[in-house]
Amino acid sequence: MNIKIGSKNPTKINAVTEVFPDASVTAFNASSRVSAQPFSDEETMLGAVNRATQCAEAEDRAIGIGLEGGVMYVAEQLYLCNWGALVTPEGQKFTASGARVALPEELEARLRDGAELGDLMDRYAEKQAVRTKEGAIGIFTNDVVSRQEMFAHVVKLLRGQWEYWSEKNNRK
Ligand SMILES: O=P(O)(O)OP(=O)(O)OP(=O)(O)OC[C@H]1O[C@@H](n2cnc3c(O)ncnc32)[C@H](O)[C@@H]1O
Numbered sequence: 124m125n126i127k128i129g130s131k132n133p134t135k136i137n138a139v140t141e142v143f144p145d146a147s148v149t150a151f152n153a154s155s156r157v158s159a160q161p162f163s164d165e166e167t168m169l170g171a172v173n174r175a176t177q178c179a180e181a182e183d184r185a186i187g188i189g190l191e192g193g194v195m196y197v198a199e200q201l202y203l204c205n206w207g208a209l210v211t212p213e214g215q216k217f218t219a220s221g222a223r224v225a226l227p228e229e230l231e232a233r234l235r236d237g238a239e240l241g242d243l244m245d246r247y248a249e250k251q252a253v254r255t256k257e258g259a260i261g262i263f264t265n266d267v268v269s270r271q272e273m274f275a276h277v278v279k280l281l282r283g284q285w286e287y288w289s290e291k292n293n294r295k
């Protein structure tokens with residue numbers, strides 16, 4: 124089975140290989156075609172779908188997967204959110220969202236001014252390349268849940284939905 128993941132971010136690539144250990148996984152720098160910092164569930168999900176669609180269309184018989192991070196409000200509180208999409212070569216689409224954690228007000232103000240969470244996190248946590256390592260979710264959960272683990276859960280939700288659909292339609 125060939126899978127194309129629409130990002131070169133190692134947390135995303137590793138999440139896919141973890142959940143699809145027998146697949147041949149290649150990484151492709153797909154464009155999310157949304158803002159660098161999505162600001163709603165809708166925009167974040169669209170980024171994941173756009174990446175997955177480009178991957179599914181880029182190569183024959185490859186399953187495309189897109190994973191996207193964003194932020195969104197619940198009432199007055201800004202949260203980190205995550206979305207994933209899996210698109211089959213036939214164009215069947217599955218989506219799922221991942222864990223959310225609240226973001227500090229200090230970061231909210233900077234994000235509203237146009238900064239990207241990935242850039243802010245390095246300064247905030249006094250670390251380097253947080254987005255390719257533990258991620259914001261790792262920082263705010265004291266490393267209890269890493270960005271890879273969070274994305275792996277999203278990929279599991281995608282895999283399960285795809286398998287259920289495939290079995291129902293005898294197309295596996
Ligand atoms: O190369 P890509 O795949 O684009 O990887 P990315 O780290 O930029 O990830 P996203 O585009 O999916 O995330 C959108 C924005 O939110 C940031 N972000 C989202 N989740 C994050 C996390 O857990 N840790 C650090 N930054 C995160 C990210 O850096 C971007 O600014």
Ligand SMILES: [Mg+2]
Pocket residue numbers: 159
């Ligand atoms: Mg990005």
